[in-house]
Amino acid sequence: MPAHLVQPGTNITDSIFDFNKAIIDATHDIAVAYKPNLAFYECHGLEGIKAFEMTVRYIRSNYPEIFIIADAKRGDIGNTSKMYAKAFFDTWNTDAVTVAPYMGKDSVSPFLEYPGKWVVLLALTSNDGASDFQWYGAHDGGGWKNTDPLFWQVIQKSKTWATQDNMMYVVGATKTEYLEKIRTTIPDHFLLVPGIGAQGGSLEEVAKYGMNSSCGLLVNNSREVLYAGKGEDFAQESRKIAIIKCQQPMEALLRANQLI
Amino acid sequence: MPAHLVQPGTNITDSIFDFNKAIIDATHDIAVAYKPNLAFYECHGLEGIKAFEMTVRYIRSNYPEIFIIADAKRGDIGNTSKMYAKAFFDTWNTDAVTVAPYMGKDSVSPFLEYPGKWVVLLALTSNDGASDFQWYGAHDGGGWKNTDPLFWQVIQKSKTWATQDNMMYVVGATKTEYLEKIRTTIPDHFLLVPGIGAQGGSLEEVAKYGMNSSCGLLVNNSREVLYAGKGEDFAQESRKIAIIKCQQPMEALLRANQLI
Numbered sequence: 001m002p003a004h005l006v007q008p009g010t011n012i013t014d015s016i017f018d019f020n021k022a023i024i025d026a027t028h029d030i031a032v033a034y035k036p037n038l039a040f041y042e043c044h045g046l047e048g049i050k051a052f053e054m055t056v057r058y059i060r061s062n063y064p065e066i067f068i069i070a071d072a073k074r075g076d077i078g079n080t081s082k083m084y085a086k087a088f089f090d091t092w093n094t095d096a097v098t099v100a101p102y103m104g105k106d107s108v109s110p111f112l113e114y115p116g117k118w119v120v121l122l123a124l125t126s127n128d129g130a131s132d133f134q135w136y137g138a139h140d141g142g143g144w145k146n147t148d149p150l151f152w153q154v155i156q157k158s159k160t161w162a163t164q165d166n167m168m169y170v171v172g173a174t175k176t177e178y179l180e181k182i183r184t185t186i187p188d189h190f191l192l193v194p195g196i197g198a199q200g201g202s203l204e205e206v207a208k209y210g211m212n213s214s215c216g217l218l219v220n221n222s223r224e225v226l227y228a229g230k231g232e233d234f235a236q237e238s239r240k241i242a243i244i245k246c247q248q249p250m251e252a253l254l255r256a257n258q259l260i
Numbered sequence: 261m262p263a264h265l266v267q268p269g270t271n272i273t274d275s276i277f278d279f280n281k282a283i284i285d286a287t288h289d290i291a292v293a294y295k296p297n298l299a300f301y302e303c304h305g306l307e308g309i310k311a312f313e314m315t316v317r318y319i320r321s322n323y324p325e326i327f328i329i330a331d332a333k334r335g336d337i338g339n340t341s342k343m344y345a346k347a348f349f350d351t352w353n354t355d356a357v358t359v360a361p362y363m364g365k366d367s368v369s370p371f372l373e374y375p376g377k378w379v380v381l382l383a384l385t386s387n388d389g390a391s392d393f394q395w396y397g398a399h400d401g402g403g404w405k406n407t408d409p410l411f412w413q414v415i416q417k418s419k420t421w422a423t424q425d426n427m428m429y430v431v432g433a434t435k436t437e438y439l440e441k442i443r444t445t446i447p448d449h450f451l452l453v454p455g456i457g458a459q460g461g462s463l464e465e466v467a468k469y470g471m472n473s474s475c476g477l478l479v480n481n482s483r484e485v486l487y488a489g490k491g492e493d494f495a496q497e498s499r500k501i502a503i504i505k506c507q508q509p510m511e512a513l514l515r516a517n518q519l520i
Contacts, residue, residue, distance in 0.1 A: 039336060039343035045351040049309055073336050075360060076299060077387040083299035091305040100335060100360045102382055104389020122362055127337040129364020136413050137397045150410060153396050 002234045012044045016051035021058055022235035023226060030239070030247040033067035034059060035192075035220055056092055069120060069192070069218075070094040075107040082110040089114040096120050098170065098192070101154045105161055112162050119167050121158055123182070124151040126172025126195030155185055164189045171210070173201025173219070179209035190216050197224030197245060207253040215259055221246050262494045272304045276311035281318055282495035283486060290499070290507040293327035294319060295452075295480055316352055329380060329452070329478075330354040335367040342370040349374040356380050358430060358452070361414045365421055372422050379427050381418055383442070384411040386432025386455030415445055424449045431470070433461025433479070439469035450476050457484030457505060467513040475519055481506050 005015045036055060041048035059066050074084040088097040096118035099108055111119045124134055138149040171182055173195035191210055195201035196219055203219060210217050229237025254260045265275045296315060301308035319326050334344040348357040356378035359368055371379045384394055398409040431442055433455035451470055455461035456479055470477055489497025514520045
């Protein structure tokens with residue numbers, strides 16, 4: 001956080017909201033979505049969650065065309081997922097929520113019952129730990145030779161629970177070598193692609209293997225954009241990085257694929 | 261909720277907290293742990309989460325011997341799980357949090373860095389959807405003949421990340437046929453066992469296959485106890501059900517196994 005936003009005496013709700021508001025005001029015309037990460041609000045307790053609520057409301061009121069994804073990685077037995085769905089789609093009114101698939105269909109279905117809202121299901125994530133279980137079942141340990149890895153099973157099963165109009169998948173930008181194969185089973189679904197920027201993924205690679213005839217990609221860059229500057233002009237620094245690292249390369253890729 | 265707690269004009273924070281307080285006051289001497297489920301607070305937004313905070317604080321202040329498990333099913337990339345760990349162990353000061361394993365080691369490890377705090381990792385859950393992915397890898401579809409199911413892999417890998425003093429596992433009471441086998445690989449870990457009561461699991465079966473030399477079981481009963489009564493005396497009704505369905509049978513089982 002820039003020092004001037006966390007002066008002694010400033011409450012944490014204001015610090016976070018002022019930070020978010022500045023970044024949003026500086027980037028709304030070059031962003032299609034914002035993806036607030038709940039952990040970074042919950043760690044501050046009520047004051048943090050208040051900043052989350054204010055941020056969502058601010059985007060809704062001022063930039064109603066922007067898609068809001070609650071990055072929350074929720075998922076529990078049916079009667080509990082129903083309450084999480086209520087929290088994110090009703091109470092907080094985000095457009096989408098990231099959901100973890102481990103508990104299966106009844107942990108995902110309640111999120112699918114809200115018209116116009118989206119589940120973003122974890123498939124192949126961008127972190128190191130993705131190799132611990134998401135590749136389970138592929139006995140050669142990643143080469144996909146004999147049997148399918150778990151994440152493939154997650155996609156195969158879950159795509160029957162929903163449509164491409166209310167489900168998308170997380171596929172990490174650090175795993176582009178598998179995007180091409182993933183596109184053979186879900187050619188039309190949108191993919192939420194984290195891992196560009198701080199995690200080292202390449203936008204060109206993601207587009208090469210993951211872009212479809214309606215783009216089909218929501219490419220996320222969090223830390224590299226958010227923490228681009230530390231001074232009074234931090235939001236303009238964020239805008240600069242967002243343009244250089246995301247908007248311009250994406251525009252070029254969309255043009256190259258004749259999508260704009 | 262009993263009608264007298266949700267009179268028009270009562271705010272939701274007070275309704276939830278008054279309900280929880282009454283149940284806690286009526287059951288603290290026959291409970292070893294409480295397991296608030298975050299979804300049921302989050303669905304009410306800030307007011308709900310305020311009730312969660314007040315509830316945890318109330319237990320801590322009045323019944324410091326009680327173990328508090330935040331049932332939150334969190335888990336994300338390392339830098340994010342670190343913030344969830346801060347939320348639950350630092351800000352909200354619960355003793356344990358339920359964690360989903362899908363994203364692997366770096367999504368679990370940050371929770372293990374708090375001395376005296378516990379991860380309760382999902383292994384084999386009690387819901388129908390457990391069969392969708394938790395059995396993946398066992399190609400005969402549940403019989404465990406040729407290869408190990410995913411949940412077994414989750415236990416095998418994750419038990420090397422932690423010790424029996426900071427990790428326990430969720431194993432549903434509706435899956436007791438597998439408890440015996442699970443005890444062959446984690447004989448000493450505590451298991452959190454949901455699914456008794458509303459979900460149909462049997463405490464006797466759970467104890468038969470899952471109890472170890474220090475008990476090793478935290479058996480949870482949520483809905484059957486919480487919603488035992490709807491009148492002014494709801495908390496006493498909850499106490500009665502908790503005694504009949506949980507405390508007395510558990511005491512008998514502990515005696516039968518010479519643990520008390």
